[in-house]
Amino acid sequence: MSRWEPNARGRLEQAALELYTERGYEQTTVAEIAKRAGLTERTFFRHFADKREVLFAGAASLEELLVATVAELPESASPIDAVTAALEAAAAAFGERRAHARKRQTVITANAVLKERELIKLASLSAALADTLRGRGVGEPAASLAAEVGVAVFKVAFERWIEETNQRDFSHLIRESLAELKAVTAGT
Structure with missing residues (x-):
């Protein structure tokens, strides 16, 4: 094992x-992960x-995005609209990572501990969005509702994005999911 090679985090x-x-x-x-990456366990835990x-x-x-x-x-x-803009930015950041996202989600879905961690991360996203909206002067419950709806739309669009075979982009699926939500809330 070499002492230093670039992109240790990515390799892990x-x-x-x-x-x-x-x-x-x-x-x-962890030892197997570190070995496969050509690194030490200590590096993993760094x-x-x-x-x-x-x-x-x-x-x-x-x-952060x-x-x-x-x-x-x-x-x-x-x-x-603020939450929608944030979701659009996230979709752009995912770019061409559909295959990676699909593999990652398969691993998460197969394990209850990982599903729980994913839910915690999504709750953290919602809380951060709500805090930011409140910082912009949005009151409650509007800030929390917009944040929760945004995370729900993100989750639904993400699941559709990784499962689809016709390769529509993530941004399109976010817009489509938002339109479906608007139709549901309008009672149409």
Whole structure:
């Protein structure tokens, strides 16, 4: 093993996803992930708190992107328009990562502990969005409702995006899911 090679974090993420896909989450150890990445366990723990977190490495960046997008919008933007803009920014950030997202989600769906962690991360996204909306002067319950709806739309669109075979882009699926939500709430 070399002492230093670039992109240790990315290599650990890739190695973990490969092993979780091949062997299953429960059957994979941190030592095996580190070995596959050509690194040490100590290096693994410099980057991740545990073997679950390697699958959620992008959660903080996603939250930062959503919050920054909402915060930078003109004050005239409605809460739902602000959340929609944040979701559009997130969709753009996912770009060409559909295959990776699909593999990652397969691993998460197969394990209750990982599903729980995913729900915690989604709740954190919702709380951060609601806090940002409140910081823009949006009162309650509007801030919390817009944030929760945004996360629900994100989740539904994401699931459709990774499952679809016709390769519509994530942004399109977000807009479509929002339109469906509006139709449901309008009673049409």
